[in-house]
Amino acid sequence: MSDRSSKLAEKVRAARDAGQALHIRGNGSKHWLETPDQASTLSLAGHQGIVSYDPTELVVTVRAGTPITELEQALAEQGQMLACEPVNVAGRSTIGGALALGWSGPRSAWAGTLRDFVLGMKVLTAEGDILSFGGQVMKNVAGYDVSRLLVGSRGGLAAVLEVSLKVLPLPEQELVLSFTNDDPLAAMRRVREWEGQSLPLSGALWQAGALMVRFSGRTTALSHLLSRLGGEARDAVVFQRHRELSAGLLAGTPPLRLYRQRPLSAIALDQDFILDHGGRLLWARAGGDLATLMAAANAHAVESPVAGVQSGNAVTQHWHTALAKAFDPQGLWAPAGEAA
Amino acid sequence: MSAHYSAELDGALPVVDRAQVLAGLCEILPAQAVLDDTERQRPFECDGLPGYRELPLVTVLPATTAEVQAVLRFCHQLGVPVVARGAGTGLSGGALPCPVGVLLVLSRLDQVLEIDADNLLARVQPGVRNLAVSEAAAPHSLYYAPDPSSQIACSVGGNVAENAGGVHCLKYGLTVHNVLSVSVVTVAGELLDLYADDMGAANLLALVIGSEGMLGVVTEITVRLRVLPPRTETLLVGFATVAEAGQAVAAIIGGGIIPAGLEMMDALAVQAAEDFAGAGYPRDAAAVLLLELDGDADSVAAELTSAENILQTAGATLLRRAQNEQERTLFWKGRKSAFPAVGRIAPDYYCMDGTIPRRAIADMLAYIAALSEEFELQVANVFHAGDGNLHPLILFDANQPEQVERAEALGGRILEQSVALGGAITGEHGVGREKINYMAAQFSDEELRLFQAIKQALDPVGLLNPGKNIPTLKRCQEYRAVRAQ
């Protein structure tokens, strides 16, 4: 439970002066990522603890090395949660690592993504300066939104020291139902119908011929769903395991993530896949060229868990390169996953 | 200290050959899309903040993305500044023209390109009015959630540029939470598409949202649509003291309820709104809350009981539930017309936009009351209480230069206090030109330097909306020196 920011800043300045590359690391729960050669490690794992938490403000401020599991326990004691369910690999991820990756869990398709819940950050720059952006309030449009920009940046722009996140009340109850359905799109169309009836959806996942849906909300609102919708009641732990990437296709090195703006658009893949986030996220193994895969999945972007972003035109790449230079002119940061 | 442009503090503007610019633009655009005379450019000399006015060198009204690209490519080649403008309802001088620049008005890009009800999205051009999106979605029982009070007039492009909020953003989020993707034209005229769920690299869409036309021009927006809730309940609640109303807000949130809307108005704002809209607000209350719950019928019923109990316990002197859709609309009419209503009780008003933690609401209102006495100007308070976003409206007479000065000084003190309480100088109206000095109250030089580096990375020469949003360090030094006196 300690604040190690000044030590971390010292280390960054020393590395910068020595021309040494630095690789930012949390708990190393994303075991498929490799530390790049010739970089020493800047470990955020010891930089832990909740800095402030006032449940009536719906805001928690936490150091980056805090395990998500611990943070969620502290929130649950006050009847609150991280509604975006950041991916928590094997239950070992830190919140800083989750931000660097930017992956959100099943609830995010309805509640909002991890990026959406970020209110502010304290970051350590490649110059060794500690800077604050955003804040602990719900709304703040002064200056550029650096905190949300950093979500998903994989340690390539700055080290996150602290983050302020919006939190929400825990639902009174959760109900998981499973339905046999060979057609993933027909399954997601059903989900869309329920959405049209304003049912409190918080997860919709199709894999191996089964649709798994989760509802969260007031007990009174959930009580008649089982009899009304049919299906088979399941233990809520299936969504937990999914979020921890510990089951089935997701265990080991995760497959590619394909992002779909239109959840009900056609899919023409000839391999096993998982349709997640109500149809907006598709997990599939690599095979053939990426453009063909993206077209078959009707996706606008594809992400490799190892190498990061795999799409976007030349202009987008130019923006990424220019921003990396702005944040890190000397090329101090060595993001994970680039090792041979 | 004045926020008006000064070559000494903000840097010299480029020298531009007007005839050359005009000739070039006339080749790119049809004649009626290029305005160069004072008379036709007059309506564009300011946005919703009339204290800042400037005529642009020339005004253009492109009708396609390709024309926007061509204009930017041309201006980039010649080194001519470009200021984007949507509907001009901004309240911080963000769309204030540059005297040696082109004003790029996006109001002719006004098509709703697609409503995809199955996939819950709408694709629109930037000049589409905010309310028009919900109107186009309504036949499918869908709507677009962010609803700024200016929604009849303001453009979706302007909403993206300001990260606009509305009375329903406590539950449904700001613009950033409801945009799926945008097409942006860069300063050099290139086109790129940015997505909310792009992961594996920095989230560029988040950077563009709220960037006030400083990084690119938005030419297409895909927004998320939501299903109209089957049940909505609205409560009008009166309190005898402002402090009790503030505590009630905290108690509601602490009680595990996230209302669709939670708005607060003080006595002066209530009087003005009641005179204007006749919404049935209690004239004797020190503060009024409007609380809205929506969702499936069962959930709303459960939350309504719980909210009513909390409000009774918090000391509500009046608790009225809208009996029908008509009354509900009337309750909201009072709130949504609060600015113009206050505008009727004084020659002019100056709207502030600070945000603070909710727990500080009562303290902040006491502080503002003290400032009101000190500066001898009335202040009416309207705000998004659920989000801690204040809109103090300072009443003054713009024909009295000395009153203008007092109003600006009072406003500045409110912004500084917002920062001191752990909040921000702007929650939704943006920095623009108006709050340029107060950026130095919220950010350190190192933080501002990073903002400048971001701007320089994407717009190296600084042609997009020069002088807005991010102050020079020289201006910050001057601000700090003046304050230290």
Ligand SMILES: Cc1cc2nc3c(=O)[nH]c(=O)nc-3n(C[C@H](O)[C@H](O)[C@H](O)COP(=O)(O)OP(=O)(O)OC[C@H]3O[C@@H](n4cnc5c(N)ncnc54)[C@H](O)[C@@H]3O)c2cc1C
């Ligand atoms: C009575 C009243 C009530 C208001 N209530 C609210 C409220 O509840 N919530 C709220 O958030 N705001 C509110 N506003 C402020 C204002 O309406 C919003 O900031 C709105 O988003 C501005 O949209 P616009 O189209 O008028 O933009 P403009 O004023 O034309 O421009 C605003 C900024 O956006 C830039 N810009 C515009 N279009 C583009 C584009 N296509 N690409 C890139 N940059 C662009 C401009 O350069 C400028 O910096 C209110 C204003 C008024 C007058």
